[in-house]
Amino acid sequence: MAAQSATASRSGLRSALPLLAPAYLWLTVAIFLPLSAMVFFSFMTDLPLSGKSWAFTLGNYAAFFSQSLYLTLLLASLRLGLEVTLWCIVIGYPAAYVLAKVLKGRSREAIFLLVILPFWSNGLVRIFSWAMVLREGGILDTALNAVLPFKINIDLMYSYPAVIIGLVHSYVPYMVLTCYLTLQAIDDSLIEAGRSLGASRLQVLKRVIIPLSMPGLVAGAALIFVPVVGSFMEPRILGGRTGTFYGTVIEDQFVAVFNWPLGAALSFILLAVVLVILAIASPVLRRAA
Amino acid sequence: MATTRILEGLGRLYIFLLLAFLYLPIIIMALMSFNVSPFYQLPFEWTTEWYASLWQNDQLIAATWNSLEIAIITTLISVVMGSAASLALYRYEFRGKKVLQALLFPPIAIPWLITGTAMLIFFFGVGIGRGLFAILLGHVALALPYVIVVVSARLQTFAPELEEAARSLGANQWQVTMRVTLPWIMPGVIAGGLFAFAVSFDQFVVSYFLSTPGQTTLPVEIYAAIRKGFTPEINAVSTIIIVVSMALMLLTARFFKFGGEK
Numbered sequence: 001m002a003a004q005s006a007t008a009s010r011s012g013l014r015s016a017l018p019l020l021a022p023a024y025l026w027l028t029v030a031i032f033l034p035l036s037a038m039v040f041f042s043f044m045t046d047l048p049l050s051g052k053s054w055a056f057t058l059g060n061y062a063a064f065f066s067q068s069l070y071l072t073l074l075l076a077s078l079r080l081g082l083e084v085t086l087w088c089i090v091i092g093y094p095a096a097y098v099l100a101k102v103l104k105g106r107s108r109e110a111i112f113l114l115v116i117l118p119f120w121s122n123g124l125v126r127i128f129s130w131a132m133v134l135r136e137g138g139i140l141d142t143a144l145n146a147v148l149p150f151k152i153n154i155d156l157m158y159s160y161p162a163v164i165i166g167l168v169h170s171y172v173p174y175m176v177l178t179c180y181l182t183l184q185a186i187d188d189s190l191i192e193a194g195r196s197l198g199a200s201r202l203q204v205l206k207r208v209i210i211p212l213s214m215p216g217l218v219a220g221a222a223l224i225f226v227p228v229v230g231s232f233m234e235p236r237i238l239g240g241r242t243g244t245f246y247g248t249v250i251e252d253q254f255v256a257v258f259n260w261p262l263g264a265a266l267s268f269i270l271l272a273v274v275l276v277i278l279a280i281a282s283p284v285l286r287r288a289a
Numbered sequence: 290m291a292t293t294r295i296l297e298g299l300g301r302l303y304i305f306l307l308l309a310f311l312y313l314p315i316i317i318m319a320l321m322s323f324n325v326s327p328f329y330q331l332p333f334e335w336t337t338e339w340y341a342s343l344w345q346n347d348q349l350i351a352a353t354w355n356s357l358e359i360a361i362i363t364t365l366i367s368v369v370m371g372s373a374a375s376l377a378l379y380r381y382e383f384r385g386k387k388v389l390q391a392l393l394f395p396p397i398a399i400p401w402l403i404t405g406t407a408m409l410i411f412f413f414g415v416g417i418g419r420g421l422f423a424i425l426l427g428h429v430a431l432a433l434p435y436v437i438v439v440v441s442a443r444l445q446t447f448a449p450e451l452e453e454a455a456r457s458l459g460a461n462q463w464q465v466t467m468r469v470t471l472p473w474i475m476p477g478v479i480a481g482g483l484f485a486f487a488v489s490f491d492q493f494v495v496s497y498f499l500s501t502p503g504q505t506t507l508p509v510e511i512y513a514a515i516r517k518g519f520t521p522e523i524n525a526v527s528t529i530i531i532v533v534s535m536a537l538m539l540l541t542a543r544f545f546k547f548g549g550e551k
Contacts, residue, residue, distance in 0.1 A: 019377035030430030034411035098300035120538035129318035230400030
């Protein structure tokens with residue numbers, strides 16, 4: 001705070017502007033103007049390029065609401081997001097707990113790094129690596145048949161479970177990371193106090209640990225849910241024909257069907273959904289901060 | 290207590306299983322890139338044939354160079370601009386500062402599918418079109434918020450009295466920045482740069498919408514290859530990418546730690 005007041009004496013936007021302008025101009029040109037343009041385009045009949053005639057229309061949004069396909073796919077994507085998020089909580093939260101409360105010292109540091117390392121590597125490549133595990137005659141298939149006395153066929157490739165597995169693999173480190181940060185901040189004496197006052201392990205978990213780590217859970221859920229709802233590459237690679245989701249339909253509008261205005265409208269609807277979700281999550285996060 | 294011991298043991302076992310889940314597919318992919326059979330058949334027979342044939346694949350090599358060039362230029366631009374912006378946000382108080390800081394989060398939080406398609410529409414509309422330049426424009430914008438956040442975090446540990454002291458000893462603003470502030474925040478700047486490089490080098494979604502058949506990056510080229518059908522060459526190049534990006538992040542982690550300790 002002393003730092004703030006010391007610098008405030010040389011205050012002023014005028015001195016800050018030359019340093020700020022390049023970065024924020026770039027962000028304006030490459031992020032904020034494009035997002036505005038997308039909204040604008042979503043109300044057009046056609047692209048105003050190369051002399052094509054165009055007019056303003058609500059048709060692209062009418063298409064979303066009149067054809068049940070888009071709504072169905074949006075719901076399918078939301079369900080996918082929900083399922084992946086839940087799996088990430090179920091798998092990631094206990095891991096975060098062990099990291100924060102059981103492991104100590106160097107082994108904790110090393111394992112923490114090992115857990116978050118994969119999510120800095122290329123997501124596309126990691127999704128692709130599952131193809132080799134899940135396909136018929138793949139590693140999972142071969143391994144299970146070598147162990148089990150009877151013959152089974154595991155062909156998960158190009159199925160809904162394959163998409164779930166790939167996405168959970170991609171996003172579970174986020175959950176471990178955010179939950180670890182909040183779990184680590186919980187004072188051990190609170191847990192001991194609860195125990196010594198006669199609470200069972202389960203009661204301590206329910207009444208102390210989970211409530212105190214809620215911000216981490218919510219942050220992790222938001223960080224996972226939002227990109228999964230907009231995912232298209234993962235369902236394409238691992239889902240095959242069953243992998244049609246809202247994101248893949250948007251992709252199609254831009255790279256296959258070339259109906260950009262409709263694609264823009266669909267993107268904007270997704271953006272609205274995403275913003276609503278972030279708005280719902282933000283009070284919990286702010287309470288934590 | 291015995292129960293505690295057992296629970297802790299189970300906990301360790303659980304972490305081990307999670308790590309197996311996270312690393313097995315990657316390890317299998319890496320192994321398969323050294324397997325003779327192009328259809329990933331077992332038993333395993335060692336070969337480096339697929340790595341050798343990578344060198345013959347001109348398309349992949351061209352895309353790799355594009356990826357590297359764009360990642361390096363993105364890193365340089367976003368580090369310079371981002372560090373400058375962080376300094377301004379740290380040093381000066383002005384109206385709207387909170388808004389400017391809040392504006393850093395949409396680029397991180399909005400799914401890349403939305404950002405990427407929006408860029409495609411806008412760049413087409415204003416005549417920039419698609420291609421490597423458009424990809425570079427996009428990558429810098431994606432990397433900038435990360436750089437600003439990382440450098441700002443490092444600046445929080447900086448004592449402004451040092452700047453005051455240098456100034457009172459007769460240093461001008463430029464000298465203060467270059468000789469006092471910059472050396473201090475250097476670990477943050479380097480970490481931010483590594484972040485920027487990783488964001489750009491691993492970027493798929495935004496590059497995908499902004500690329501054209503001749504002007505493309507490595508992840509986009511890999512995606513096209515995967516959709517045409519699996520080949521061991523993709524395993525080989527994927528293995529190289531995974532190793533490079535993990536090494537890069539280990540490096541970042543080192544800098545982060547050094548940043549915290551000093």
